[in-house]
Amino acid sequence: MSDYRKEQEVAIEAVRRASLITQKVLQTSISSLTKSDKSPVTVGDFSAQAIINAILAKHFSDDKIVGEEDADDLRSKDADKVALKEKVIGLVNEGLMAEGADQLEKPLSETEILEAIDKGNCQGGVKGRMWTLDPIDGTKGFLRGGQYAVCLALIVDGEVRLGVMGCPNLPIDKSAKKPQEGNLDEVKQRDDLGVIFVASEGKGAFQRPLHATSSTQLTPIKTREITPEILSKASFCESVEAGHSSQGTNAKIAEFLGISSPSVRMDSQAKYASVARGDGDIYLRLPVGDGSYQEKIWDHAAGCLIVTEAGGKVSDAKGRPLDFSIGRTLKNNKGVVAAHASVHAKVIEAVRKALEEEGRGHL
Numbered sequence: 001m002s003d004y005r006k007e008q009e010v011a012i013e014a015v016r017r018a019s020l021i022t023q024k025v026l027q028t029s030i031s032s033l034t035k036s037d038k039s040p041v042t043v044g045d046f047s048a049q050a051i052i053n054a055i056l057a058k059h060f061s062d063d064k065i066v067g068e069e070d071a072d073d074l075r076s077k078d079a080d081k082v083a084l085k086e087k088v089i090g091l092v093n094e095g096l097m098a099e100g101a102d103q104l105e106k107p108l109s110e111t112e113i114l115e116a117i118d119k120g121n122c123q124g125g126v127k128g129r130m131w132t133l134d135p136i137d138g139t140k141g142f143l144r145g146g147q148y149a150v151c152l153a154l155i156v157d158g159e160v161r162l163g164v165m166g167c168p169n170l171p172i173d174k175s176a177k178k179p180q181e182g183n184l185d186e187v188k189q190r191d192d193l194g195v196i197f198v199a200s201e202g203k204g205a206f207q208r209p210l211h212a213t214s215s216t217q218l219t220p221i222k223t224r225e226i227t228p229e230i231l232s233k234a235s236f237c238e239s240v241e242a243g244h245s246s247q248g249t250n251a252k253i254a255e256f257l258g259i260s261s262p263s264v265r266m267d268s269q270a271k272y273a274s275v276a277r278g279d280g281d282i283y284l285r286l287p288v289g290d291g292s293y294q295e296k297i298w299d300h301a302a303g304c305l306i307v308t309e310a311g312g313k314v315s316d317a318k319g320r321p322l323d324f325s326i327g328r329t330l331k332n333n334k335g336v337v338a339a340h341a342s343v344h345a346k347v348i349e350a351v352r353k354a355l356e357e358e359g360r361g362h363l
């Protein structure tokens with residue numbers, strides 16, 4: 001097994017810088033636009049992608065990047081988009097020139113920044129080294145002051161080897177109260193929020209405060225011990241957005257498992273992080289409707305490894321491992337189930353029953 005120590009160091013620094021810039025955006029104002037698929041993208045998404053891609057390109061110039069965003073909208077002459085681009089340029093240079101490792105001495109030009117964003121255009125695949133980046137996962141959550149995550153993973157020959165995830169709105173201490181969903185004022189005021197999660201294949205999962213210096217020790221994290229006998233006491237989490245997973249199916253699965261507490265709704269891969277550090281037991285993401293939506297690799301790569309390395313198991317709705325080797329999407333999989341390893345099989349059995357009851361057993 002290779003040691004990805006240098007990659008881990010660079011990825012943590014890139015995610016740290018990008019996460020801090022998204023926090024700055026939250027504290028000031030969030031300009032956004034709507035993409036052609038009707039989903040939102042903000043000045044924070046573009047800036048975070050440019051910062052991370054620029055740092056990756058500096059250290060690993062031969063690596064490919066599968067990133068969610070591209071710079072097409074920022075090349076538009078439309079006045080709103082030009083204004084948004086100017087903000088992105090300012091934020092990217094602020095992020096890259098801030099003190100710390102990889103500090104840039106002179107600002108990047110507009111062309112360099114747009115090119116950095118477009119480095120994320122790789123189509124994925126089974127061979128070689130590639131990073132996958134979701135500069136802001138949970139953009140809708142970000143806009144609401146909810147949870148969001150800056151997610152970066154290294155995939156080598158189709159397998160996720162390293163995952164780093166910045167969660168600026170999660171409490172450092174897992175037992176502290178999470179900010180009230182959508183309370184932007186609360187996340188602006190609290191000073192106990194901001195965590196980076198890290199996992200490297202075969203080496204365990206860890207967390208560290210977002211605002212710490214780079215020499216800070218990583219603290220190991222573990223999923224909560226839960227046995228099939230006490231599964232009814234488990235807590236499960238799901239998306240806030242009803243269009244992103246079938247909340248009705250999720251509720252039915254919980255009922256089959258005897259879980260009486262209501263779901264914890266949370267945007268982004270912060271759900272994976274919560275399961276990984278034992279602040280939740282099960283993450284359910286059952287497809288909506290006919291299941292034609294294909295999950296994107298950047299929405300799951302980092303979270304999947306972090307949960308696995310913390311003692312959990314991640315699969316699709318049928319119990320199959322997520323296949324990151326076939327392009328930008330997980331087209332061989334349907335839905336996602338993450339849980340403590342010892343109860344995962346029981347959860348998958350409940351998923352099968354629930355889907356069959358809905359006449360969606362073929363998914």
Ligand SMILES: Nc1ncnc2c1ncn2[C@@H]1O[C@H](COP(=O)(O)O)[C@@H](OP(=O)(O)O)[C@H]1O
Nearest residue numbers: 136137138139140239241243244267268293299
């Ligand atoms: N119909 C759908 N089913 C599942 N996921 C979807 C979806 N439409 C969008 N998404 C994805 O859901 C992600 C957010 O996940 P969650 O609901 O867990 O917060 C989005 O990531 P972005 O916010 O990065 O675009 C987007 O990629």
Ligand SMILES: [Mg+2]
Nearest residue numbers: 039040068139
């Ligand atoms: Mg998006």
Ligand SMILES: [Mg+2]
Nearest residue numbers: 134137138299
């Ligand atoms: Mg996403």
Ligand SMILES: [Mg+2]
Nearest residue numbers: 068134136137
């Ligand atoms: Mg995103």
